[in-house]
């Protein structure tokens with residue numbers, strides 16, 4: 001038990017899906033898992049364990065931003081012994097080839113966050129996904145005919161940047177960054193530190209180039225591809 005999690009030692013499976021939004025965790029548990037059991041509700045940051053296709057899997061919300069995710073992930077790894085962590089998030093689009101509702105598999109996560117930046121001086125650390133999880137996700141997305149892109153994500157500490165639209169992202173869009181979210185770099189850095197496996201899959205919900213977006217309600221239902229892909233990778237891991 002921790003200040004943020006009252007689950008018992010064996011309440012989580014080895015593999016967990018990590019949405020930012022607690023209501024997305026509830027939606028995943030209630031719509032995709034069999035016999036889901038609520039294992040954590042401290043601060044309403046909901047966590048569940050159930051089965052998917054007969055195998056045990058958990059889902060735990062992490063809140064918004066890298067400090068929040070880092071708390072939950074640190075504890076899931078070090079207190080609860082989790083080995084496979086798959087973030088299921090939403091991202092903004094920074095590249096014209098990524099369309100609203102497309103999946104972005106974060107092969108790597110660039111960041112402006114002090115959680116990574118500066119910690120490795122004089123080096124720049126490159127937070128990357130686990131290769132095996134990424135390869136499995138790519139193969140499964142192709143088999144299922146899902147629209148996906150694998151590449152470099154931005155994990156920003158800011159949702160609202162000083163300049164509007166693409167301008168807030170400097171040179172990043174011209175260097176192949178596919179999308180912006182707020183957690184993957186911290187997840188990958190912690191996974192590297194504690195030698196566990198991590199992947200981030202996001203659904204692109206708002207394009208910073210065209211202004212195309214899906215509304216809050218549609219965000220939930222259009223996340224089905226991402227959730228089934230992440231669950232299939234989690235149970236095969």
Ligand SMILES: O=P(O)(O)O[C@H]1O[C@H](CO)[C@@H](O)[C@H]1O
Nearest residue numbers: 020021064065089090181182
């Ligand atoms: O939809 P989630 O998983 O919360 O992810 C994205 O949405 C939040 C911002 O609206 C940030 O947490 C960002 O990373």
Ligand SMILES: O=c1cc[nH]c(=O)[nH]1
Nearest residue numbers: 090091092180181182
């Ligand atoms: O962090 C995020 C998530 C979704 N959309 C954005 O523009 N930013």
